[in-house]
Amino acid sequence: MNPAVEIQKPSLLKFWGSRVISAIAAIAFCAGIQSLGGPLADNEFLYRIIVLSGLYVTLAVSLNLINGITGQFSIGHAAFYQVGAYTAGYLTVRMFSTQQIGEVPWLILMCLVGAAAAAITGLIVGLPSLRLKGDYLAIVTLGFGEIIRIIAINIDEVGGAYGLSIVPKIQSPWLIWALAILCIAVCRNLLKTAHGLPFLAVREDEVASSAMGVSTTKIKVTAFVIGSSFAGAAGALLAHYEAFITPDMFKMEVSFIVLTMVVIGGTGSITGSTVAALALFLLPEWLRGLKEANGDALVVSAPQLLGATLAIIAYIALARRVRDHYHGKPIQKAGFQFGVAAASLVLFFLFKAVFAQIGGLAGHEGWEINSLRMAIFAAVLIVIMLLRPQGVFGHHEFSWAWLKSLFVKKKQEAS
């Protein structure tokens, strides 16, 4: 049933060919990210966002391994991120000047150190997971995250609440994306091989899988260790990219946002986590930069906001009705959904026009888009969850075969 479980036996040429092509594509992608720095030199903000989104991809995909693939409800991923960042940052501050190593090899070394430190933390957090299930595990991982943050606030060696500034600043955009690709590759290969089957088994039914001879303890702890080590490496890269870290960068909200990326993308789907991480990281940043035609920050007026709220509520209600009660062909259903979206857009303009007639509302000076962006982010979460609770991708992955079948089918329908 799950496409991830399908095991195929390709020919040797196809097997190695696809791997070599993937590796070349990955290297080309990283080189592309690195060389984007040239053309985007005058738009530092955009380049920064593109680079940092790689970190969120790593975080989301690695949390997906724990949450989505192994089914362990962990909501404290920021803790591992923080452990990696602080360990690597502290070591760089103390030791980099005494070593005769180039910057990039040192950064790679620090990634490994951060990953190891986070993996040890993951082991410590993973151990209670042997006894706890579901929400109890969730609250314990959340608690670990807070404890680690508060400990960092109280250690003066690492800057306490003020933060730790890291000298030298080593910015390596390609490495950030290389880590993201490595994380995706590890999770994807784990799922595609027999090593991944016990992870899925533990997610589907723990009792049954232990009866089939799966060591559930070992699997859960392995998932925690792998997931947290990637988060730790991401933390190390963040510390060196920003050159300044504070405990506030690793608050509970960060864990929540990463968890949201996993669930919105579809628990268990690596493609989903990647796409959702990019989308949800870029959305607030994109909103922040929105401008009016004259270059001022975009202002949303009160009638617009009220109209949009009502139109969204109407859209959710209508779209859910179509989803649950309309049993036509998929293409017709999609058409209906499209119609509902269009109707909601019309409703929005209608509501806006009506509210604009009310003096008190029209006179309101409105809100800058910047103050609205987190509210919009939250609204997007709710809308996606209400309309597609299984996440955008569900359990599915992107695959070339699926893409091909889409086009082949279309051709058949056309003929």
Place this chain on the structure above:
Amino acid sequence: MIDLVTSGALAGLSLDPSTLPQQLVNGLLIGAIYALIALGYTMVYGVLRLINFAHGEVFMLGAYAALFVSYGFGYTADAGDIAGGTWTLLAIMLLVSMISCAIVGAVIEFFAYRPMRNQTRIAALITAIGVSLLIQYGGQLFLPAQPPPSISEKVLPADIRGSYDFNLISPDPQLESDLAAAKTAADAADSELEKMLTDTGQREFDLEPEHPLRAAKFETIGEVRSLSAEIENSSVSVTVPRGQAVMFGTVVLLMTLLWWLVMHTRTGRAMRAASHDFDSASLMGINVNRVVTITFIIGSALAGAGAMMNATFLRTPLTPFFGFMPGVKAFVAAVLGGIGNIPGAVLGGFVMGLAETLVVWAGYGQYKDAVAFVILIVILLFRPGGLLGSSKVEKV
């Protein structure tokens, strides 16, 4: 509730047994509020198996509702000389806060949680996080937050201003008479200095520190200070602001009401049935949708009562984000006591409040927010189902 603890931090920089009773009382007072919020978490979890992350935000809205009522009666921050409030005003604030929270809770349940009921629990959780973020950041657009407003202390009626003082161990009478003697000596020295100053037309700060009269004054004042400190250390007293005593009484009353409602009414029986087995309860003719709505209404109303009392009697400054931390702590309290278990939530709330103040008392105030989680982890390692909860052994 945050302020109460930080002000305690100054008093307890070391393990001082004479301040312990006061800290225990403070812990109970904070714990009562935690318990009240934790009840909402635990009831919703008991019926729906849903962590209602938006509960802290309902709490926040309740505090704002109370604030607006007090504004409506003229108790704004810049109100000049205004007569003290009445019990009626407090009752109105409490009721408005409870009712508006109940409405908000029911609305959230209907629009956000009901459509998610048959979905995976993690999807429902993300919806809850979304609602929580939406209320926080949406509230930022509409609610006054800069500077953080707090309810004027003038809303308290005259008869619950001040505080109750209890002397557990009276100070040594010898010390007290010494103190009285030292005070007269200090007054005498002071008046002598004053007299000299008026006679010579000098100001006190023009004198050199070694001036005999000035030195005498400082010596006697030092004596008074050291004696009063000694009396403070040898005696043990507890001070409870009257408003907070009223708050504690109200919390106990509300909990008793809840207990009666759950254990002795038809609705309560339906709630217990639904939390025991949701599907079977619906097969037995219980209108589970109604039960869920009522659960949200009761839980949110309790949070509203807690919010109003927190804002009025502990005078926490309000921001759209101030519900988050008490919400998380109350959730920890609910898990600590065994989530889904009503007495467990109350016990967990008090344990959390006491643990927090004791950590502050021991001089580790900076770890105040972490101790909740440390206790939680330790207890869950030994009792995976919480203090009063039972962990079910999974069978095939």
